[in-house]
Amino acid sequence: MKITLSITHNCNLRCEYCYAGEKFNRIMDMDTAKKIIDFAFAVTPSSESIDFGFFGGEPFLELALMEDIIAYIHTKDVSNPITFNITTNGTLFNDTILRFIRRHNIQLSISIDGPEHIHDKKRKYKNGRGTLKKVLKNLEEISQELDYFQVNAVFGPDTVVQLDNTVQFLMDEGVHNIHLNPDISAAWDEEHLPLITQSYKEVANTYIQMYENDQEVAVNLLDNKLILFLKGGYEASDRCGMGESEFGFSPSGNVYPCERLIGDDTDVDMMMGNIHTGVNLLARCAVGKQFASSNAECGECTFKKYCMNWCGCTNYHMTGATDKMSAMMCHSERHAITVAKHVFNSLQENSLFAKHMLGYTHKE
Numbered sequence: 001m002k003i004t005l006s007i008t009h010n011c012n013l014r015c016e017y018c019y020a021g022e023k024f025n026r027i028m029d030m031d032t033a034k035k036i037i038d039f040a041f042a043v044t045p046s047s048e049s050i051d052f053g054f055f056g057g058e059p060f061l062e063l064a065l066m067e068d069i070i071a072y073i074h075t076k077d078v079s080n081p082i083t084f085n086i087t088t089n090g091t092l093f094n095d096t097i098l099r100f101i102r103r104h105n106i107q108l109s110i111s112i113d114g115p116e117h118i119h120d121k122k123r124k125y126k127n128g129r130g131t132l133k134k135v136l137k138n139l140e141e142i143s144q145e146l147d148y149f150q151v152n153a154v155f156g157p158d159t160v161v162q163l164d165n166t167v168q169f170l171m172d173e174g175v176h177n178i179h180l181n182p183d184i185s186a187a188w189d190e191e192h193l194p195l196i197t198q199s200y201k202e203v204a205n206t207y208i209q210m211y212e213n214d215q216e217v218a219v220n221l222l223d224n225k226l227i228l229f230l231k232g233g234y235e236a237s238d239r240c241g242m243g244e245s246e247f248g249f250s251p252s253g254n255v256y257p258c259e260r261l262i263g264d265d266t267d268v269d270m271m272m273g274n275i276h277t278g279v280n281l282l283a284r285c286a287v288g289k290q291f292a293s294s295n296a297e298c299g300e301c302t303f304k305k306y307c308m309n310w311c312g313c314t315n316y317h318m319t320g321a322t323d324k325m326s327a328m329m330c331h332s333e334r335h336a337i338t339v340a341k342h343v344f345n346s347l348q349e350n351s352l353f354a355k356h357m358l359g360y361t362h363k364e
Contacts, residue, residue, distance in 0.1 A: 001044040002246040004053040004259035005036060007065055009251060011058040013089050013131060016122040017154065017183045019317060020057060021264025027062060028251040033069045035275045036249050041078055049081040055248070055259050060092040063100060070104055085109065087152070089123070091131050093138035098145055108149040109179075110139065114166035118159050136173060143174040151175045156183040157192045164202035171210070171217060179220040184260075184317040188328035196328075197335050204339035208346045211353045218356070225306055225340035227360050233305030242312045242322075243272060255279050260313040270316070294323040295330075307333045 007028045009021065037052075044050050052073065054066050066086075073082060086101075090110040101108060112135055113119040120130025142149055153166050163180060170178050180203070182188075203221060210217050228234060240246070240258075248259030253275040256262050261270045273280040293309035301307065308314075309330070312322035319326050347353040 001040060001048060001050045002053065002241065003036065003040045003050060004055050004246075004248045005033060005069065006055045006057065006248060006250050006259055006262050007033070007059055007062050007069075008057040009264065010061055011056060011089070012061065012091060012125065013058065014124055014126050014128075015089075016124075017156065017185055019185055019260050019263060020055070021262065021266075023057065024264075026251045026265075028065065028249075028253075030065070030068055030072075032249075032251070032253040032275060033065070034072055035253070037069070037073055037076070039275060039279070040247075041076055041080065044080055046079045049083065051083045051085060053259065054084070054086045055262075056087075058089055058092065059086055060088055060097060063097060067100065083107065087111070089131070090135040090138055091125075093142065098141070101146065108142070108146065110135070110142070110149060110151050111154070112136075112139070112151045112170065112173075112175075113153050113155070114159070114162055115169045118162055118166065121159075122154075122156075139173060139175075148177070150177040150179055152179045152181060154181050154183050156186045157188055157195075160192065160195050160199050163199040164206050167203055167206055167217075167219060171215070176216060177218045181220075182328070182332060184314050188318075188326070190327070192328070193331045196332055200332075200335045200339045201342075204343050207343055211347050211350050211356075214352055216352055216356055221336050222340045222343055223360070224308075225337050226344055226357060228306045229340070229344055230357065230361065234308075234310075239310050240312050247272075249275060258313040261316065293325050294321075295325050297330075298325065303334055303337050306337045309333065 005028060006020070009024050009026045011020075011023045014023065040050055040052070059066060070084065084104050085107040087109045088111070090112065100106070111123065112132070113123060116130065116132045119132040119135075123131050125131060151170055153170065155163055155166070166180070167178060200221065203219065207217065207219055207222055242257035246258055248256040248262050250256065250262045250265040252265055254262075254265055255272040255275060256270055257272060261267065293315075295309065298304055298307070298309050309325045314329060315325055316322045318329060
C-alpha cells in the first residue's frame, strides 16, 4: 500500500512547472493525519507493507509535523512492514533534518533538473533567483552522510536535448541513482518527438560508457525497462494501483487516487471523498476501472508488455483521461524500450552491469 500525505500546499520556491498546484498556506493538522494513518492500517492486510510518503509543497517546511506523524505510526501495534519516503526541493537541509532522515531510515528524493542553465531556468525562489547553488551545497553533505538517495530531474520540450548533459552532470556531483521524468504539464508537440529519440540514444550511450569505465549508475529511463526484460514484462502487481493500493491525501483530508492528482485540491472529478467523512467507494471503483490504456493502437503494439501506458495520473495530466495515453508518452515509451535493448545487448558481458542487474533480482 502506498499512502502519500501532502502535508502542506506551501513552498519556499516558485517553480515554473509544478503539478502540486497553487502555493498557499494550508497545512495538514494532526487530527487529519491520524485519521489517514488509521485508514491506511484499516485497508491494508497485515502481511502487506505500507509506504508512507511525505509530499507538498515542500514537506521540510513542516518537519515537526512529520515527526509527530511518524511517532503516531509507531504507536500502532501492527505487523505491517513500514517504509518512509520524502520528496524535497533540496534547498532546506541541516543537521536536524539529517538526523530525522537517518533515525527513521527515510528514502530521500531530491529535485535537481541539471546544470545551472537548466535547473535555474525553472526551479527558482519566490524572488526569481535560481536554487542550484544552494541545492548542490546541501547535496555535498547528503552524499557524504546518506548511503542512499535519488535525484529526480524533470525535462521539458525546451530541455530534452540536454538529458545526456544532465546525467553526466549529476554523476559528476556524486549522484548514482537518477530519475529522468518528463514535464507532464508541458505542451509536447510532434516537433519534439525526434528530440526525444536522439536524447534517449545519447543517454543510453553514456550509460554504456559509464559501465565500460567501471562506474555503476542507475537511470530509471533505462533500468526500469531492463528489469522488465528480466521479468518478461509488467506484472499485474506492477501496474497502477491508484484508488486501490495507492492514495494521496491533501492537507484538507480530501482523498485522491494518486498524489500527483491533488494539485491545489480543487479537482472534484478526481476527488474520492474526505478522510473525515469517508472514502467514496463508488468513486474508488470508477477510478479503478480507468487506469488501463483505451488507445486502439495499444492493443496490437509489440511494445505493450514493457509499456507504461497504464499510468493513470500521467495520462490524466497529458490527455485529460486516466485511460488515454498521449502521443508524447507513446513515443517516449517506445524509444525508452528500444534504447534499453541496445544497452542490454551492449553490456551482456560486463561484470559490473551483471552485478547491478542481479541486485534488482534480489530485491524482487
